[in-house]
Structure formats: structure tokens, C-alpha cells
Amino acid sequence: xxxxGNEGLELSSLQDLYQQVILDHYxxxxxxxxxxxxxxxxxxxxxxxxxxxxxxxxLEGDRIAExxxxxxxxxxxxxxxxxxxxxxxxxxxxEALQVMATFxxxxxxxxxxxxxxxxxxxxxxxxxxxFPVRVKCALLAWNCLGELVGPDTTHS
Amino acid sequence: xxxxxSNSVSxxxxxxxxxxxxxxxxxxxxxxxxxxxxxxxxxxTSQKPYSVIQAVDAYYREINANxxxxxxxxxxxxxxxxxxxxxxxxxxxGAVSADEVIFLRGTTEAINLVAWTWGxxxxxxxxxxxxxxxxxxxxxxPWQILAGRAGATVRYVDVAPDGTLVMEDYDRLLSDRTxxxxxxxVSNTLGVVNPVAEIARKAHEAGAVxxxxxxxxxxxxxxxxxALGCDFYAFSGHKMLAPTGIGAxxxxxxxxxMMPPWQGGGEMISEVRLEGFTAAPVPxxxxxxxxxIAGAVGFAEAIRYLQRIGLEExxxxxxxxxxxxxxxxxxxxxIEIFGPRExxxxxxxxxxxxxxxxxxxxxxxxxxxxxxxxHHCNQPLMEHLGVDATARASIYLYNTRxxxxxxxxxxxLAAHLFGVA
Numbered sequence: 001x002x003x004x005g006n007e008g009l010e011l012s013s014l015q016d017l018y019q020q021v022i023l024d025h026y027x028x029x030x031x032x033x034x035x036x037x038x039x040x041x042x043x044x045x046x047x048x049x050x051x052x053x054x055x056x057x058x059l060e061g062d063r064i065a066e067x068x069x070x071x072x073x074x075x076x077x078x079x080x081x082x083x084x085x086x087x088x089x090x091x092x093x094x095e096a097l098q099v100m101a102t103f104x105x106x107x108x109x110x111x112x113x114x115x116x117x118x119x120x121x122x123x124x125x126x127x128x129x130x131f132p133v134r135v136k137c138a139l140l141a142w143n144c145l146g147e148l149v150g151p152d153t154t155h156s
Numbered sequence: 157x158x159x160x161x162s163n164s165v166s167x168x169x170x171x172x173x174x175x176x177x178x179x180x181x182x183x184x185x186x187x188x189x190x191x192x193x194x195x196x197x198x199x200x201t202s203q204k205p206y207s208v209i210q211a212v213d214a215y216y217r218e219i220n221a222n223x224x225x226x227x228x229x230x231x232x233x234x235x236x237x238x239x240x241x242x243x244x245x246x247x248x249x250g251a252v253s254a255d256e257v258i259f260l261r262g263t264t265e266a267i268n269l270v271a272w273t274w275g276x277x278x279x280x281x282x283x284x285x286x287x288x289x290x291x292x293x294x295x296x297x298p299w300q301i302l303a304g305r306a307g308a309t310v311r312y313v314d315v316a317p318d319g320t321l322v323m324e325d326y327d328r329l330l331s332d333r334t335x336x337x338x339x340x341x342v343s344n345t346l347g348v349v350n351p352v353a354e355i356a357r358k359a360h361e362a363g364a365v366x367x368x369x370x371x372x373x374x375x376x377x378x379x380x381x382x383a384l385g386c387d388f389y390a391f392s393g394h395k396m397l398a399p400t401g402i403g404a405x406x407x408x409x410x411x412x413x414m415m416p417p418w419q420g421g422g423e424m425i426s427e428v429r430l431e432g433f434t435a436a437p438v439p440x441x442x443x444x445x446x447x448x449i450a451g452a453v454g455f456a457e458a459i460r461y462l463q464r465i466g467l468e469e470x471x472x473x474x475x476x477x478x479x480x481x482x483x484x485x486x487x488x489x490x491i492e493i494f495g496p497r498e499x500x501x502x503x504x505x506x507x508x509x510x511x512x513x514x515x516x517x518x519x520x521x522x523x524x525x526x527x528x529x530x531h532h533c534n535q536p537l538m539e540h541l542g543v544d545a546t547a548r549a550s551i552y553l554y555n556t557r558x559x560x561x562x563x564x565x566x567x568x569l570a571a572h573l574f575g576v577a
Binding site (some may be wrong): 011013014017018021023048049050052072074075076078082099131133134137 | 411512513514516518519544545569575
């Protein structure tokens with residue numbers, strides 16, 4: 001195999017997509033596993049690719065006390081869920097939905113959203129916006145969140 | 157050409173010239189993300205040669221009309237082109253007559269037709285349908301739907317760790333309750349070629365009929381439905397150089413004659429009265445509505461193109477390239493290849509270290525290498541293999557060793573990005 005040190009644009013986009021922090025969340029997912037005392041759980045998959053996220057929340061009033069997940073799939077889908085669990089733990093539902101809105105805007109290429117420090121580690125996923133078919137991977141865990149606690153939820 | 161010291165009466169066939177073949181496929185000249193396209197997703201769909209594109213183009217430019225309807229010149233010529241195409245398909249697979257070939261959208265529709273017509277007439281409560289664990293969802297879900305409606309049971313023949321069918325399990329599951337055996341000729345994930353003739357023979361001994369999903373076989377090998385001994389053979393045009401939206405079901409005439417019609421409409425009737433209708437004879441009984449005429453014309457030209465090159469030559473080229481790909485991929489540390497080494501076609505599923513297949517596909521795409529990632533409409537098989545997704549490179553007659561090299565080289569980029577040693 002040849003070296004891959006300097007191969008132009010495709011490499012820089014890919015390096016943005018696969019930052020170390022994303023690979024770290026993929027390989028050492030945070031808050032992965034069962035959640036004792038979960039108040040809200042939902043499993044969603046991307047039927048075309050087979051990625052699965054099982055999101056578990058423990059709510060105390062309108063505050064998200066704990067976020068856990070199980071799942072299988074690509075680095076983007078799993079890292080997004082892991083990062084989400086860290087960012088949302090301790091936030092209110094309203095704050096969580098605000099983060100979700102900002103994160104979604106970032107994935108669709110909004111540079112201001114990508115600069116929002118409320119996103120924490122999630123900002124590392126900004127590179128997904130260059131790969132439109134992978135946006136659904138990054139959103140899978142968030143679709144669970146939206147269905148569980150979003151304004152149109154049927155899961156309360 | 158003269159060969160001075162040859163006394164053979166016939167010239168040897170022209171050598172397989174892949175560059176000449178590649179020149180027939182306009183899309184193979186394009187760049188993807190600045191790199192030459194290495195199209196290795198042929199199990200999903202194949203590319204199309206000029207002659208097929210031109211056949212479809214010429215049909216619309218010169219003779220387009222509806223079939224079997226008009227007395228005018230264009231309708232007569234369109235009907236002739238459509239029926240000539242049916243004859244080409246029928247002759248190509250060894251059908252007794254062209255009437256045994258029904259034009260449909262593809263393999264999926266062909267299998268659904270059998271499930272909804274033959275199945276509705278012959279499968280009842282307590283009956284069994286015997287499939288395998290490697291079937292594509294297209295040869296799985298139609299039977300699950302039928303079983304659910306009829307109160308029948310679907311059983312599945314096991315797959316061995318090397319990706320071949322466990323024939324002892326087939327013998328064990330086959331019984332006088334089995335009404336139909338459905339099996340794929342070639343696995344769309346593992347590339348394995350199944351012993352269809354033996355499976356069909358045993359099915360008949362048990363009093364069952366045998367349907368073969370030929371979607372991944374027909375593009376790569378000479379199909380002779382008489383030698384296979386099956387009762388139905390379903391395949392798609394688009395995986396064998398033809399346009400999308402055209403495929404065929406071959407069935408034994410005596411079975412087709414006894415099957416009730418499927419969709420109702422024009423074309424499929426003999427006579428309609430307010431009190432009811434009588435169905436047209438086969439194949440029209442199963443071709444309600446205006447068919448995909450241009451698709452059928454393109455399908456026939458695709459078959460003629462493959463025949464001009466020779467399916468034996470195609471098969472030999474692909475066998476050599478498959479062996480090269482298996483060797484090249486196998487030499488990469490951390491690659492796990494699924495499926496057997498022998499008795500297979502060039503559909504190669506693999507995993508690479510802990511890099512998910514979707515990530516591999518995205519990275520390879522940036523180097524112009526097109527592969528498929530995911531469950532390949534094969535979820536039960538994936539579960540059986542203990543994986544949630546694989547990467548799949550699948551080759552066809554126009555692929556080259558340098559494209560396999562491009563694949564392996566791009567895997568190096570994936571390793572670099574993911575920090576795989």
C-alpha cells in the first residue's frame with residue numbers, strides 16, 4: 001500500500017469526518033449499557049443500513065438525570081450517541097431539545113451552529129455535513145430523543 | 157487472420173480483451189472525486205454498454221407504440237420487437253418455448269408472482285415452504301406473507317461456517333409437508349454457488365416444486381433451466397447489463413397454465429364481461445398493463461452482448477479476477493473474508509479490523525472505489541454470521557486487476573484514518 005500523507009481534498013474531508021475524538025467515542029463509548037431505573041426507552045434503526053440505537057433516559061421531573069444507550073453500527077452513529085449521552089446528562093428537556101436543534105443545523109452545514117460551545121464534543125461531527133448520506137447516521141440517537149421527549153412525543 | 161502452421165478447421169475464439177470490453181461502457185471512463193471509477197458494486201446493479209443504451213434509444217426513436225393493440229405499422233413492429241426479446245431470453249436460458257417467459261420488473265416481482273398465484277392455489281394450512289438462511293429478503297418476505305395468510309410454516313436450511321448450505325439439514329427438513337423449495341442460485345452476500353440441480357431433484361422426489369432466485373447467477377454463467385431441473389427461475393435484467401425495471405420469470409408451462417392470474421387489467425384478459433372475465437393464455441395472463449417494452453428490448457440486447465463475448469469467457473475472466481481479489485484482500489492484515497474459496501462468484505463480503513462497513517464505503521468512495529456496505533437485504537444471514545454489516549466488493553466482466561489494487565490501496569487509507577496498524 002502506498003502512503004497517504006498528502007492526497008488532497010478527499011483526505012482533508014475524511015480527516016474532518018474521522019477526527020480522533022470521534023474514533024475515541026466509537027471505540028470507548030461512554031454510558032453504553034443498560035440503565036437501571038430508566039423512565040424512557042426507545043429503539044430505532046436505519047432500515048436501509050441496519051444501524052440500531054436503543055436510547056435509555058432516566059428523567060427526574062423535566063431534568064435528564066442519566067442517558068445510556070446500546071447499539072450497533074458505524075462510527076458516526078455510535079460516536080454521536082456516546083457524545084450525546086455526555087452532553088445531555090443533567091440538562092433539562094428544553095435544553096436538550098435546544099442542543100438537538102443546534103446539532104441538526106450543524107449537520108446541515110450551518111457554521112454558526114458548529115461554533116456553539118453548548119455542543120461540546122458533538123462539534124467534532126461537523127464534518128458529517130460534507131457527507132450528506134451519513135447525516136442520518138449522526139441523527140439516529142437524536143431521533144430517539146426527539147420521539148421520547150420532543151414536542152410531538154407519544155412516549156410520555 | 158492466418159496461422160501458418162495451424163491445420164485446425166476453426167479459428168480459436170478471440171482472446172478476452174478487457175480493454176476492448178471497457179470501451180463499450182461509457183460510464184467506466186468517468187472520474188469519481190477526481191479518481192478513475194473502480195465500480196465494484198455489480199451485485200447491486202451492473203453498468204450498461206453502448207449497444208444496450210443504443211437499442212433502447214433506437215426503440216424510442218424509431219418504432220415506439222403499444223404492444224398487441226394496434227393494426228398500424230409502429231404497433232406491429234413494437235409487438236414484434238417485444239416478442240423477439242422474449243424469444244431471446246427464452247432461448248438463452250433453455251426454455252421449451254417463449255411462452256414460458258414472463259416479463260416483469262425484476263426478480264422481486266417474479267418471486268412475488270409465484271407466491272401470490274402458485275402459492276395461493278397450492279399452499280394451505282399445515283403446509284411448509286422450505287427456504288435457506290442465505291436467501292435475499294426478496295426470496296424470504298413473499299413466502300412469509302404467503303405463510304401468514306395460508307397458515308403455513310416457513311423453514312430454513314442452515315448455512316455452514318464457510319458459507320455453503322448444510323445439505324444434511326436440507327435432507328432433514330424436506331418432507332411430504334414441503335410444497336415449495338426456494339433457493340438462491342448464487343448468494344448475494346457470500347458469492348457461493350448452490351447445488352441447485354441436486355436441490356431441485358430432491359424437492360421433486362419429495363413432491364415439492366422448486367423456485368430458484370437467479371438474480372446473482374444469470375449475469376455470470378450460462379443458465380440452462382432444463383439442466384437445473386427447477387420449476388421456476390427468476391432473474392433481473394439490470395444486474396446483467398440491461399436497463400432497470402425489466403426482469404423475467406421462467407416457469408414450466410404446465411405449472412404456469414394452472415396458476416390463477418395475478419394483477420388484473422388490460423393485456424391479461426381474453427374476454428371481459430360485466431359478469432366476469434376469462435384470462436389470456438400465458439405469458440399474457442401475468443402481464444397486466446402496458447409492459448416495459450423498451451426494457452425488454454434492452455434486456456435482449458444485453459443478452460446478445462454477453463453471448464457475443466461468451467459467458468464461458470466471462471466466467472473464466474471473473475474466476476481469475478475473483479482469485480486475485482481473494483488473494484489481495486486476504487494478504488491485508490485484519491481482513492476477514494466471508495464465503496468459500498471455491499464454488500463461488502466474485503461477490504466478496506469482508507470485514508476490516510474494527511472499521512465499520514459504512515465507514516469503509518465512505519472512505520473508499522473518496523478514492524473512486526464503489527462498494528456496498530450493510531446487510532445486503534440479507535439480515536437473517538448477517539445474524540447467522542454474527543455480524544451487523546459487511547463491506548461487499550462485487551466484480552463483473554469489465555473489472556480489472558488494477559481496480560482490485562485500487563480497492564486494496566484505498567483500504568490503506570481507511571487504516572491510516574482509523575489508526576489501524
